Amino acid sequence: SVSSVDAQTSHNVAELPGLISVSTFVPAFTSSDIQEVTRTALQSGFTFAGILPSSAVGAGITDAHSLAAANEEAQGSAFTDYSFSVAASESNAHQLPSLASLSSALYLPFNQFSNNKVSAISAHFATWPEAKPIVTDAKKTDLASMLLLASLHSRKIHVTEVVSRDDLALISMAKAKKLQVTCDVSVYSLFLSQEDYPQLDFLPTKDDQKALWEGLDEIDCFSVGCIPTLVAQALGEDSSAGVGIADSLPLLFSAVEDGRLTIEDIIAKFHDAPIKIFDLVDQDSAVEVDLDRFVVSLKSKAKGFSPFKNKKAAVERVHLNGQTVCLEGEVTGNEASGKQDTVRFQHHSHIISTPLNQVTDMPQSPATRRLS
Amino acid sequence: SVSSVDAQTSHNVAELPGLISVSTFVPAFTSSDIQEVTRTALQSGFTFAGILPSSAVGAGITDAHSLAAANEEAQGSAFTDYSFSVAASESNAHQLPSLASLSSALYLPFNQFSNNKVSAISAHFATWPEAKPIVTDAKKTDLASMLLLASLHSRKIHVTEVVSRDDLALISMAKAKKLQVTCDVSVYSLFLSQEDYPQLDFLPTKDDQKALWEGLDEIDCFSVGCIPTLVAQALGEDSSAGVGIADSLPLLFSAVEDGRLTIEDIIAKFHDAPIKIFDLVDQDSAVEVDLDRFVVSLKSKAKGFSPFKNKKAAVERVHLNGQTVCLEGEVTGNEASGKQDTVRFQHHSHIISTPLNQVTDMPQSPATRRLS
Ligand SMILES: [Zn+2]
Ligand SMILES: [Zn+2]
Ligand SMILES: [Zn+2]
Ligand SMILES: [Zn+2]
Ligand SMILES: [Zn+2]
Ligand SMILES: [Zn+2]
Ligand SMILES: [Zn+2]
Ligand SMILES: [Zn+2]
Numbered sequence: 195s196v197s198s199v200d201a202q203t204s205h206n207v208a209e210l211p212g213l214i215s216v217s218t219f220v221p222a223f224t225s226s227d228i229q230e231v232t233r234t235a236l237q238s239g240f241t242f243a244g245i246l247p248s249s250a251v252g253a254g255i256t257d258a259h260s261l262a263a264a265n266e267e268a269q270g271s272a273f274t275d276y277s278f279s280v281a282a283s284e285s286n287a288h289q290l291p292s293l294a295s296l297s298s299a300l301y302l303p304f305n306q307f308s309n310n311k312v313s314a315i316s317a318h319f320a321t322w323p324e325a326k327p328i329v330t331d332a333k334k335t336d337l338a339s340m341l342l343l344a345s346l347h348s349r350k351i352h353v354t355e356v357v358s359r360d361d362l363a364l365i366s367m368a369k370a371k372k373l374q375v376t377c378d379v380s381v382y383s384l385f386l387s388q389e390d391y392p393q394l395d396f397l398p399t400k401d402d403q404k405a406l407w408e409g410l411d412e413i414d415c416f417s418v419g420c421i422p423t424l425v426a427q428a429l430g431e432d433s434s435a436g437v438g439i440a441d442s443l444p445l446l447f448s449a450v451e452d453g454r455l456t457i458e459d460i461i462a463k464f465h466d467a468p469i470k471i472f473d474l475v476d477q478d479s480a481v482e483v484d485l486d487r488f489v490v491s492l493k494s495k496a497k498g499f500s501p502f503k504n505k506k507a508a509v510e511r512v513h514l515n516g517q518t519v520c521l522e523g524e525v526t527g528n529e530a531s532g533k534q535d536t537v538r539f540q541h542h543s544h545i546i547s548t549p550l551n552q553v554t555d556m557p558q559s560p561a562t563r564r565l566s
Numbered sequence: 567s568v569s570s571v572d573a574q575t576s577h578n579v580a581e582l583p584g585l586i587s588v589s590t591f592v593p594a595f596t597s598s599d600i601q602e603v604t605r606t607a608l609q610s611g612f613t614f615a616g617i618l619p620s621s622a623v624g625a626g627i628t629d630a631h632s633l634a635a636a637n638e639e640a641q642g643s644a645f646t647d648y649s650f651s652v653a654a655s656e657s658n659a660h661q662l663p664s665l666a667s668l669s670s671a672l673y674l675p676f677n678q679f680s681n682n683k684v685s686a687i688s689a690h691f692a693t694w695p696e697a698k699p700i701v702t703d704a705k706k707t708d709l710a711s712m713l714l715l716a717s718l719h720s721r722k723i724h725v726t727e728v729v730s731r732d733d734l735a736l737i738s739m740a741k742a743k744k745l746q747v748t749c750d751v752s753v754y755s756l757f758l759s760q761e762d763y764p765q766l767d768f769l770p771t772k773d774d775q776k777a778l779w780e781g782l783d784e785i786d787c788f789s790v791g792c793i794p795t796l797v798a799q800a801l802g803e804d805s806s807a808g809v810g811i812a813d814s815l816p817l818l819f820s821a822v823e824d825g826r827l828t829i830e831d832i833i834a835k836f837h838d839a840p841i842k843i844f845d846l847v848d849q850d851s852a853v854e855v856d857l858d859r860f861v862v863s864l865k866s867k868a869k870g871f872s873p874f875k876n877k878k879a880a881v882e883r884v885h886l887n888g889q890t891v892c893l894e895g896e897v898t899g900n901e902a903s904g905k906q907d908t909v910r911f912q913h914h915s916h917i918i919s920t921p922l923n924q925v926t927d928m929p930q931s932p933a934t935r936r937l938s
Contacts, residue, residue, distance in 0.1 A: 312710050313732045335683050339710035346739050360685040367718045
C-alpha cells in the first residue's frame with residue numbers, strides 16, 4: 195500500500211515527462227498483445243509507443259490491409275498513445291504514398307532485401323513523403339549504404355538499436371559531415387553485453403558497450419527495441435508482450451546513481467529527442483518515480499521475464515491527458531484510451547483549450563506544440 | 567608484308583594518342599608475364615599499363631616487400647610505361663604512407679574484407695595520401711558503402727569495371743550530388759553479355775549492357791580489366807597474359823562504324839580521362855590504326871584467346887617517347903624500355919627540353935604536363 199512506502203525515511207521522487215518508446219516490439223498485432231505491451235509501457239513510465247511493423251508471427255505491416263488491421267486492433271486497446279510504422283518490402287515502394295498518412299514512419303529492415311538492396315531502397319526513398327521519418331536497423335556495410343542513399347536523396351534517417359562501436363563511429367562521422375542522421379540505442383545494450391551472455395551475438399561486446407557509453411553524446415535517443423525480446427527468446431524465457439520495457443527506468447536510474455548519467459540525459463533521450471525526430475505531438479504527461487523504492491514493492495507489477503534483479507526506481511504515478519492513468523502500477527482508467535498519433539486532430543491536450551474550429555486558421559507554433 | 571596492305575583501295579588510317587589501360591591484369595608479377603602482357607598492350611595500341619595489384623597466383627601487392635619485388639621484375643621487362651597499385655588488406659592500413667610514393671593508387675578489393683569492412687576501409691581512407699587516387703571494384707551494397715566512406719573522408723574514388731545498371735545508376739546519382747566519383751567499364755562488358763554466355767554471371771545481363779551503352783556519358787573511362795581473363799578461365803581457354811587487350815580497339819571501332827561511338831569518345835575514355843583521374847604524366851605517344859584492315863593481316867599478332875572473330879582496326883604503328891616502338895605488330899626496339907610512372911623524374915619527354923636543374927624551380931603547369 196501507498197502508506198507503507200511513505201513510512202520510509204527518504205521519499206526521493208523525480209518527476210519526468212511521459213517517456214516515448216520509439217521502437218516498441220509487439221509479438222502480434224492483436225488487441226490483446228497491443229493491450230499487454232502498452233499496459234506494461236504505461237506502468238513503466240511510457241506514455242507513447244511507436245510500434246515496430248514487424249511481429250513475431252505472420253507478416254509485418256507492409257500494405258494498406260495490414261496497416262488498417264493493426265490500427266483497428268489498437269483502437270480501444272492501447273493504454274498509451276501510439277503509432278504504427280510501415281515496413282518497406284521489395285515490392286511495396288509504389289504503395290507508400292497512400293500508406294504514409296496512416297502511419298508515422300517508414301521502417302527499412304535492410305536485411306530483408308535480397309538481391310539489389312540499393313535500387314530497392316532507392317525506390318522507397320523516392321516515394322515516401324519527404325516530411326515523414328525514415329527508420330532503419332541496418333548495420334555495418336548495410337548501414338553505410340543506407341546513409342549514402344539517405345544523403346543522395348537528401349533525406350533524414352534514424353538508425354534504431356545501434357549496437358557496435360563501428361556503427362556508432364560511422365554515424366558520428368556522418369553527423370560531423372552534416373548528414374541528417376540520428377540514432378537510438380536500446381537500454382539493454384548499455385547494461386548487457388556478450389560478457390554476460392557469450393552466446394548472444396546480437397548483444398554488444400564489452401568493447402562495443404564501452405564505446406556506447408563513451409559516445410553517449412552521439413546517441414540521440416534511448417529505446418527499448420527488440421533486443422530484450424531476443425534475449426528472452428535466446429534464453430528460453432517467456433518472450434511475451436513487453437519484455438524489457440519495465441527495466442528501462444530502473445536501469446537508467448542505476449546509472450544516474452553511479453554518476454554515469456543525469457536525469458536530464460534520460461529526459462533528453464527518452465522524451466525530447468524522440469518527439470523532435472519523429473515529429474510527435476507532445477503529450478500532456480508526467481511520471482513520478484521514487485528513486486529509492488524497489489519496483490517489486492509496487493502494488494501491481496509488469497509481468498514477464500527480466501534478467502535484472504533488485505530493481506529500484508519505482509513508477510508510482512503516471513499522468514496522461516489530464517488525468518492520473520496509473521497509480522502504484524495499477525491502471526486507473528476503466529478503459530484503454532490511447533490514441534493514434536498520426537491523425538493529429540484526434541489528439542486532445544489541456545494546453546490548447548481553443549475550440550478546434552478556431553484553431554484551424556491559426557498555425558500551431560512549435561512552442562505551443564512542444565510544451566511538456 | 568606492308569606493301570600488300572598498301573595495295574588495298576582504301577587505306578583508312580586514324581591516329582590516336584597511346585591508350586592508357588587503367589586496370590591491367592597480370593597473371594603473375596614475374597618479368598616474363600609483365601613482358602608478355604605489356605608486349606600485347608603495345609601491339610594493341612596501349613602505351614601505359616596501370617597494373618592491378620592482384621595476380622592469379624600467390625599474394626597480391628600489399629606491402630613494401632611485394633611492391634619492391636614487382637617493381638624489380640618490371641624494370642627492363644615492360645614494353646609500355648607502367649605503374650603498380652597497392653591492394654588494401656585488413657592489416658596494412660598503417661603501412662600505406664610508406665608505400666604510396668612507389669605506387670600509383672590504392673586498390674580497395676571490397677570483397678576481401680571479412681568482418682567489419684566499414685572500419686577497415688575507413689582506416690585506409692585515413693592513412694592513404696590525399697593526392698593519390700583510390701580505386702575500388704565494389705559492387706551493389708558494398709559500392710554504396712564505399713561511396714559513403716569516400717564522401718565522409720572527402721576523397722575522390724574511382725570505381726573500376728562497372729557491370730550493372732544499378733551500380734551505374736548509383737554512381738550517376740552520386741555524381742549528380744557532387745560526390746567525387748569516376749568510373750570505368752571494361753570494353754568486354756560493352757560487347758559480351760549473359761545473353762552470349764548464360765553461365766557467366768560476372769558479365770552484364772543484356773539489360774545491364776543496354777544501361778551501360780545508354781549511360782556512356784556517365785562512364786569516364788574504358789578499361790580492359792579482369793573480365794576477359796575471367797571469360798577465358800570460365801570457358802576453359804588459355805587465360806595467360808593479356809587476354810582481351812588486343813580486342814579493345816577492334817571492338818570499339820566496330821561501334822564507331824555502327825554509329826554508337828565516336829573516335830573522340832575512344833580518345834576521351836581511353837586516354838584523356840585516365841590521365842586526368844590517375845594524375846599520370848602524359849606521354850609522347852601516337853598510334854596509327856587502319857580501320858578497314860583485318861587484325862589477322864598484321865605481320866605479328868597478339869597471342870592468346872579471344873571470343874571475337876574477323877576483327878578489323880589493325881594497329882600498324884606505335885610511337886612512344888620519340889621513336890617508333892611497334893610496327894606491323896612487331897616490337898622494333900631491341901629492349902623493353904617501359905618506365906614506371908610513379909617516379910616522376912625518371913620520365914623523359916621531348917615536349918620539355920629544359921635541363922632538369924632548371925626545371926626544379928619552375929612549377930609544371932597542368933597545360934605543359936598534359937599535352938598529348
Ligand atoms: Zn514514494
Ligand atoms: Zn495534465
Ligand atoms: Zn498523442
Ligand atoms: Zn512532453
Ligand atoms: Zn594500312
Ligand atoms: Zn614523339
Ligand atoms: Zn610514363
Ligand atoms: Zn597523350
